Amino acid sequence: MTSSVATAPGGTAGAALSVLPGVLRRALGWADAHRSGFVLPPDVLEPHIQVNATLKPLGELAQLCTTIRRSTAPGTPEHGTAGDLITFAWEQVHAGELLLELLRGEPFAAYPYEIYAAFAGYGLRNEGFERLAGTLSATRGWAHTEQQANRELGLINSERRVGAAPHADADAVLGRTWLGGLSEPWMFEGPSGYALTHTVFHITDWCRFPERMPADIDVYLRAWLPPWADGCLESLQWDLTGELLAVAA
Incomplete structure (x- = not known):
């Protein structure tokens, strides 16, 4: 979609774009009103606690609000609410100390690094976490962790955000993804769809660097x-x- 089509007065695309600010306000307002659902339980580091229902949603909230802060004007309600939610999420992880404990307990896991990177992308840092992460990311085990290519791109992007040297070449890893292989479009289904959307998110750092996406x-x-x-x-x-709409945007 070209910018001339997107902004055509009275056109379908222009009408759709005019709806987006309202959608953002309502969605962000809902997340703010339900922030109690993101509060971490006291025993969040215990083995029986599901990371997918506790820490990962909190990290996604931080990432979402970081993106909103970058794409909204200072002084607007959305900009302020997004900033408040990032502060709330950072408080939940005790300014990174909880993620440091998690990394100590699971030095082989990538998700503490990725959650931390959502905050680091906003400028929130924890010296102890980054010191330990730097040591772990230099190990042979870290460099040879076996995972799907789109997940590895997420780790590479996290390393970039934290300021560590990426453990692998992003372009080479991109070539191993469903999207990077320019797979036959009729082979699209649920898992490949999620894989391709996250490939785009990680390659562009959530649209911060759209120029990283190869032309083809x-x-x-x-x-x-x-x-x-x-x-x-x-x-x-x-x-x-x-x-998919986020990728299109």
Whole structure:
């Protein structure tokens, strides 16, 4: 979509764009009103606690609000609310100390690093965490952790944010992803859809560096995102539809 189409007065695209600020306000307002749902339990570091239901959603909240802060004007309600939620999330991880304890207990795990990177991208730092992370990221085990290519891109992006040397070449890893291989578009389904959206998020650092996206992949996405989104809407896959729209944006 070109900018001239996106801003055409009275056009469908222009009308759609005019709706977005209201959607942002309502969605962010909902998250703010339900912030108690992100409060970490006192025993969050115990083995029986599900990370996917506690720490990871909090990290996603921090990432989301960091992106909102970057794309909204200072002084607007959305800008202020996003900043308040980042502060709230940082308080929940005790200014990074909780993530440091997590990293000490699971030095082989990438997710504490990725959650921390969401805060580091906003300028919130913990010296102890970064000192230990620097030691761990220099190990052979860290460099040879086996994981899906799109997940490895997430770790590489986290390393960049924290200021550590990436353990692998991002372009080489991108070439191993479903998206980087320019897979046949009719092979698109749920898992590959989520893999490609996160590939875009990590390569561009949540659209902070869109120029990192290779030209051939850019052309491919522009051609096939509309039918993929239509298919997801027809099958009521609302979450994946939202991620595809984020990629389109």
